Amino acid sequence: MFKGILVEKDEAGYRATLRDLDEAQLPEGDVTIRVAYSTLNYKDGLAITGKGPVVRKFPLVPGIDLAGTVETSSHADYQAGDLVVLNGWGVGEGHWGGLAQKARLRGDWLVPLPTAFTPRQAMAIGTAGYTAMLCVLALERHGVTPDKGEILVTGAAGGVGSVAVAVLAKLGFTVVATTGRPEEADFLKHLGAAEVLDRALFSSPGKPLGKERWAGAIDVVGSHTLANVCAAMKYRGVVAACGLAGGMDFPASVAPFILRGVTLAGVDSVMCPRPERLVAWQRLGTDLDIAKLDLITSEIALAEAIPTAAKLLEGKVRGRVVVDVN
Numbered sequence: 156m157f158k159g160i161l162v163e164k165d166e167a168g169y170r171a172t173l174r175d176l177d178e179a180q181l182p183e184g185d186v187t188i189r190v191a192y193s194t195l196n197y198k199d200g201l202a203i204t205g206k207g208p209v210v211r212k213f214p215l216v217p218g219i220d221l222a223g224t225v226e227t228s229s230h231a232d233y234q235a236g237d238l239v240v241l242n243g244w245g246v247g248e249g250h251w252g253g254l255a256q257k258a259r260l261r262g263d264w265l266v267p268l269p270t271a272f273t274p275r276q277a278m279a280i281g282t283a284g285y286t287a288m289l290c291v292l293a294l295e296r297h298g299v300t301p302d303k304g305e306i307l308v309t310g311a312a313g314g315v316g317s318v319a320v321a322v323l324a325k326l327g328f329t330v331v332a333t334t335g336r337p338e339e340a341d342f343l344k345h346l347g348a349a350e351v352l353d354r355a356l357f358s359s360p361g362k363p364l365g366k367e368r369w370a371g372a373i374d375v376v377g378s379h380t381l382a383n384v385c386a387a388m389k390y391r392g393v394v395a396a397c398g399l400a401g402g403m404d405f406p407a408s409v410a411p412f413i414l415r416g417v418t419l420a421g422v423d424s425v426m427c428p429r430p431e432r433l434v435a436w437q438r439l440g441t442d443l444d445i446a447k448l449d450l451i452t453s454e455i456a457l458a459e460a461i462p463t464a465a466k467l468l469e470g471k472v473r474g475r476v477v478v479d480v481n
């Protein structure tokens with residue numbers, strides 16, 4: 156038996172509870188893992204609370220991330236004792252995930268734990284941090300360099316945003332952060348933000364084109380915020396869009412794209428091909444300051460993941476949450 160969070164949906168309603176689970180209940184897979192740590196991402200918040208249609212199969216253990224040790228494996232690349240990390244691939248959505256002491260899944264989905272990190276640090280990064288790195292890679296791929304000008308990061312006090320601020324600052328970019336929490340301004344400056352702006356400046360309907368300011372942007376908010384960010388990009392600026400914390404709509408015009416040559420780069424972490432994952436994790440090893448990661452991270456026990464999920468969706472969680480499942 157092992158402990159895990161189970162999400163169920165039946166005539167009694169949608170609920171997540173901490174349960175004793177039997178190994179026989181684990182889904183099929185060629186690698187069984189003793190989980191050391193998991194995390195809480197925005198998507199886990201949706202899965203646990205049922206506030207978004209994330210869970211596609213019931214009952215399900217949520218948790219889109221895990222780090223742990225291989226217990227048994229019939230996959231050629233992994234053997235008992237190996238330290239591994241998992242992010243995405245639909246785990247915690249359609250396949251049992253990381254918010255439990257054990258997981259069984261496809262070895263093809265795993266990456267070896269990067270040597271730069273402990274399992275806890277890898278989960279402090281988690282999908283949010285790895286997505287932040289994918290966004291930075293997208294900016295780089297489209298030619299954004301520190302000399303081009305300021306980079307805007309929205310939702311900066313959250314998971315993706317806080318890691319993005321820390322990484323961009325270490326890479327020498329001038330970072331401007333937006334937040335709805337003025338009390339987190341010092342935290343964001345400590346991570347490396349040169350300036351902190353009120354997110355309300357971006358959240359109402361705006362003009363198709365505004366004053367050119369940003370050379371690059373990482374947006375986790377979507378909706379009017381993403382539209383306003385696009386409208387304020389410099390000529391040939393690049394926006395990496397990865398989130399919908401403010402809404403899934405995109406009430407924008409084509410003006411920034413056809414008049415200023417702005418690039419909107421979509422970023423998806425779930426199905427991201429393995430070679431790019433490995434690059435992202437390797438770059439996190441060199442471009443994320445561990446001291447800053449510690450500053451971003453708080454730790455909770457497995458049982459606390461349920462109430463913390465609701466707080467995360469209310470925007471009341473700072474940075475990243477690591478879950479000690481044991």
Ligand code: NDP
Nearest residue numbers: 197286310311312313314315334335398399400401423424
């Ligand atoms: P968090 O909850 O940690 O951070 C989200 C932040 O967005 C909040 O902290 C808040 O920042 C801001 N925010 C929340 N609600 C609103 C709102 N209504 N209007 C404006 N800003 C708001 O979540 P994560 O960092 O884990 O994820 C961020 C987003 O990125 C989510 O939408 C998530 O689904 C998405 N995501 C996408 C991935 C992909 O593969 N494309 C992977 C990972 C995440 P502040 O308080 O500073 O204003």
